[in-house]
Amino acid sequence: MATPFWALLMATLAVAANMAGQIMAYRLLRAEGKLFKSQIAGTLLGGLVLALLLISGPDASLSADVVTADALLYAAFCYVYFHWNNMGETARRIRMLRELAAAPEGLTFEEMVQRYSAQEILERRLERLSAAGQISETDGRLVLTSRTVLLSARLVGLAKQIIFGGRSELDEHDHITL
């Protein structure tokens, strides 16, 4: 049997282990931030399964190229899966779709805003940033306490520059001076 066949099978098993591990960890964990922790647990378990299979699997003659491709395939899956999980948790469009699913007679824009307002969006995110130690609040003023998320923001800004030439949807709103 061709070696990359085994490599593909191993990557598939690692992905299955990751998903199973994440679901189990999520169900077992009770602490705050369990989504992120369960994702880490799943990633580590899947990575361990992949490493063990590559070392002791049925084909010991896998080339460095095939092994690297397998590791990258698994890493790409982890990245996609991480986003999938976060979409279900934080994405505004998914939340709106859920609100529409719960309203068989449909919703007007005003009704949608009543169910999911900008205020709620901001409150939830400030809470998450604060819990993650990214910001702190004193006397109604918000201060940055870690630069991790800021780095992500800068990378996204760079990508925006490359793909859209720096155009931003906030440009349409003259009142924004943030």
Added chain:
Amino acid sequence: MPTVGLALALFAGAFLVHLVRWRIALPSATARALLVTFVFGILGGLVFVELMARILPGLATLLPPEPFGTLQALLLSLAFAAGYVMTYPAIEVESPTLVMIQAIARRGDEGLARATLFAQLNDEVLVAPRVRDLLSEGLAVEREGRLHLSTRGRRLVNLFFIWRRLLGASAGG
């Protein structure tokens, strides 16, 4: 590294097509357009490479020697594309988290007043554009001034319902 090299080349080719197309004119339903661009870009790229390898025998030595190797390269390039497609919404639309963190960072030690943030990032900025996205992506339809789930929207939301039930998670959002 023929497998990794081919995967990177296929992804890079499709990414270039995406970049050129987006710079010329931004598609209205971007999520769908992005998926189509990457899937067809990668598949088209693979066909192109295979044809070129028949014309230029030297090129064949740079490609995976076995069909499963080519399949692995194809899957890897699609996985890179999937990673990019998942990242894209954060690049296309303004993430409230990233907007807030940049605004807070700009104010330094003085900090940013919570009231300023809430006054400027209002429903018109954070909610209305996403409602318009649902309509342009065909995930929702508008009838007599009311928004309803479309069939596609229902399929997507059901997928998330199943997934979150499997996790035993709450509503989220």
